[in-house]
Amino acid sequence: MAVKLAYHANCWGPLGGNAVGVTSVTQLTYRTFADMNRAFADIARAGYEGVEIFDGNLLDETPADLRRKLADAGLELVSTYSGGNFIFPDILGEELARIERVAAAAAEAGASHYVLGGGAKRAGGIRDDDYKRLGEALDQAGEIVRRAGLRAHYHPHLSTIVEGPAEVTRVFGLTDLDFCPDTAHLAAAGGDPAAQVREFSGRIGLVHLKGLQREPFGFTPLDAGDLDNGAVIQALKDINYSGWVMAELDSWPDPFEGAARSHAFLKRHFA
Numbered sequence: 067m068a069v070k071l072a073y074h075a076n077c078w079g080p081l082g083g084n085a086v087g088v089t090s091v092t093q094l095t096y097r098t099f100a101d102m103n104r105a106f107a108d109i110a111r112a113g114y115e116g117v118e119i120f121d122g123n124l125l126d127e128t129p130a131d132l133r134r135k136l137a138d139a140g141l142e143l144v145s146t147y148s149g150g151n152f153i154f155p156d157i158l159g160e161e162l163a164r165i166e167r168v169a170a171a172a173a174e175a176g177a178s179h180y181v182l183g184g185g186a187k188r189a190g191g192i193r194d195d196d197y198k199r200l201g202e203a204l205d206q207a208g209e210i211v212r213r214a215g216l217r218a219h220y221h222p223h224l225s226t227i228v229e230g231p232a233e234v235t236r237v238f239g240l241t242d243l244d245f246c247p248d249t250a251h252l253a254a255a256g257g258d259p260a261a262q263v264r265e266f267s268g269r270i271g272l273v274h275l276k277g278l279q280r281e282p283f284g285f286t287p288l289d290a291g292d293l294d295n296g297a298v299i300q301a302l303k304d305i306n307y308s309g310w311v312m313a314e315l316d317s318w319p320d321p322f323e324g325a326a327r328s329h330a331f332l333k334r335h336f337a
């Protein structure tokens with residue numbers, strides 16, 4: 067099994083959104099408020115070959131500058147990540163325009179994957195046809211991403227309408243997109259990430275792994291917390307997964323130390 071190890075650059079500062087997006091949804095990118103040079107240097111020093119960055123950080127600079135910066139650090143841009151509401155027809159065109167802009171920049175910067183999260187929860191609660199709207203929007207986004215030359219993946223996420231295992235199974239019956247399992251989000255929502263890897267064995271082209279501590283709630287490096295990421299890696303081996311494995315950790319007191327610990331864990335389990 068050939069896997070390559072990558073790390074998300076979201077751990078070197080607070081996570082947030084582009085403030086202009088408060089009044090213009092087409093500008094509503096995700097971002098990490100951090101020195102990306104430091105993030106890239108630490109990720110490479112921890113032993114990873116690739117990196118994922120949020121769409122907002124991607125659009126901060128020209129694709130050529132980003133490519134140069136990553137090459138200097140010895141890293142490959144694997145993927146970018148965008149969130150979206152995806153269930154409101156009035157703003158969907160704006161969200162898709164953003165995805166088109168981001169996909170073009172990501173492709174030019176050398177990325178091969180695009181991760182999408184989201185599906186908004188309404189003030190009045192989830193409506194049954196929100197899942198159909200989400201599935202259709204994801205397929206449209208997927209087509210845009212494919213045209214740019216990237217592979218699109220949907221990433222279930224806490225606080226969206228796709229959290230628990232029944233919702234995960236439902237949405238993948240409504241979209242053709244690949245499944246990007248995020249072990250901590252799936253487990254926190256009551257799922258069994260190893261079982262979900264097996265359930266969607268033919269549809270996984272990128273994986274997000276992080277540790278989860280249930281009490282008090284928090285994400286951890288892969289060698290800590292209550293979630294058995296070793297069992298998930300065994301499931302990936304059993305389905306002959308090959309490709310990028312992306313470790314991540316939204317925040318950690320010493321981001322380099324967190325990245326290095328997860329790298330050691332991955333090396334041990336994929337050996």
Ligand SMILES: O=C1C[C@@H](O)[C@H](O)[C@@H](O)C1=O
Pocket residue numbers: 076081147183221223248251274316
């Ligand atoms: O998809 C994600 C985006 C962010 O909410 C966060 O960095 C991370 O936990 C995640 O999985």
